[in-house]
Amino acid sequence: MTDGLIIVPEAEIADLVTPEDAFDAVEATFAAMSRKDAYNFPVIREAIGHADALYGFKSGFDRAGLHLGLKSGGYWPGNADKGLTNHQSTVFLFDADTGKCRAIVGGNLLTALRTAAASAVSIKHLSRPDSKVLGMVGAGHQSAFQMRAALKQRKFERVIGWNLHSEMLARLEEVATEAGLPFKAVSLDELGAEADVIITITSSFDAILMDAQIKPGTHIACMGTDTKGKQEVDAALVARATVFTDEVAQSTTIGEAQHAIASGLIAESDVNEIGAVINGTHAGRTSADEVTLFDGTGVGLQDLAVAAAAVDRAVEKGVAQKVAF
Ligand code: NAD
Secondary structure (H helix, E strand, O other), X not given: XXXXXXXXXXXXXXXXXXXXXXXXXXXXXXXXXXXXXXXXXXXXXXXXXXXXXXXXEEEEEEOOOOEEEEEEEEEOXXXXXXXXXXXXXXXXXXXXXXXXXXXXXXXXXXXXXXXHHHHXXXXXXXXXXXXXXXXXXXXXXXXXXXHHHHHOOOOOOEEEEEOOOHHHHHHHHHHHHHOOOOEEEOOHHHHHHHOOEEEEOOOXXXXXXXXXXXXXXXXEEEOOXXXXXXXXXXXXXXXXXXXXXXXXXXXXXXXXXXXXHHOOOOOHHHXXXXXXXXXXXXXXXXXXXXXXXXXXXXXXXXXXXXXXHHHHHHHHOOOOEEEOO
């Protein structure tokens, strides 16, 4: 499948890539990163001085999966008024043997799927197997994808949730109902006391969940903090937890661990790769009382892996659009 350039439009992604495909792609990517078979190139992100936009590139190479390429795009705050999504992204895949551009793939839905897959991978590998209550902090666009992927990892019996803007909580209830589970809006104290697994997916710049609110044995996937200055949980909670991440360099600078690092509560060596747990070189959770925390910062290799899955599925189904290039 090397002749011509394959185009997979945004509108086709939903029919091509399942959450399970995204899970497998992201799990394999984290494992390859930890084996040093795959690495992310430095991220570029610039305010372009036009349309208030932030634009950038995330790129990398996975020698194991032979994924080479980049995701390019960013955030255009005025798009909603034009009927478009504010976040815009496109993935470009290149042939690792020749450097020829192999595919252009719509990256918006893929971003949600790969981000949800990352926290789901952490729940599979780090949460207590008997986890029954899922706690959601955040009810924006990503939250529905997060919840759907998480619910597949354990036999959850109910979902509880909190959001700064309470009118958005209906989204969480809808997804819980779709999965046949009861949903209850709760205070942060109740959330920390009852949830076995917590996902935070907000755009907060201050700690929402405090250390004292979290019961022993909880697994927390912090997914919202992907920029310097953002924060979702108390630095003391990060210090108490065994911390895992997709990429240590990002976790300590733009991820949730940045605050615990900056205040000297933890060192870079306290942050572990989730890939090491997948590969069996780190034991992961070692007791039922341990608090585990996954700092999901989002890496370009995740985007390349899910985009490659989209191309593979499009080819398999005979719907790949090809152009001479
Ligand atoms: P959204 O705009 O649809 O929703 C934002 C959410 O944050 C809502 O729940 C909102 O109520 C909440 N919120 C806003 N301001 C807050 C504040 N000051 N305190 C607490 N909560 C606040 O956004 P989304 O698409 O759902 O994305 C959520 C976050 O996830 C963003 O910060 C985004 O950058 C991040 N994200 C991370 C990754 C990754 O790979 N880690 C990938 C995609 C998005």
